[in-house]
Amino acid sequence: MKKGIALLIVFTMFLLTGCFGDPVQDDLVNYVNKEMKEAQKYEKAAVSAYESVTGANYIDDQTLYNTLIDEVIPNYNELIKELDEAKIETDELREIHEIYIEGADIQFSAFTKIKQALEEQDINLIHESNDMLADARKHIRDYQSKLTKLAKEHDVKLKK
DSSP states (O other): OHHHHHHHHHHHHHHHHHHTOOHHHHHHHHIIIIITHHHHHHHHHHHHHHHTTSGGGOOOHHHHHHHIIIIIHHHHHHHHHHHHHOOOOOHHHHHHHHHHHHHHHHHHHHHHHHHHHHHHTOHHHHHHHHHHHHHHHHHHHHHHHHHHHHHHHTTOOOOO
């Protein structure tokens, strides 16, 4: 009889400790430290390459085109694959992740449109792609803001 009571107490304690876990916190930690690790590398490579040949760093159309073809588009394509393959367990985090996917898809489309604009020498396509890049930035900022808020709500510290 005592053995049965001891097992019941241990089993009850096991169940109670499971009740106090935070699945969103666990999911966030896994997401940031594991699931997004490769994705962040691809995004950083793509964005750095793009910024190295645009704005004040612009050299000429051919350099921009080559960088898009050789670095930006392939890295962004890999980023999107990583985002699509991310394993997310909780609805709260999945909703936020979907914002990132949408922003990344828009940004990828903008990069391919810039490539097309350079091929066709079409200034209107450049304007369209700039609008798309601005929209993508809004999505990414929204994603970052909501991820930060969710992390604070669940006591997860994010590195900048």
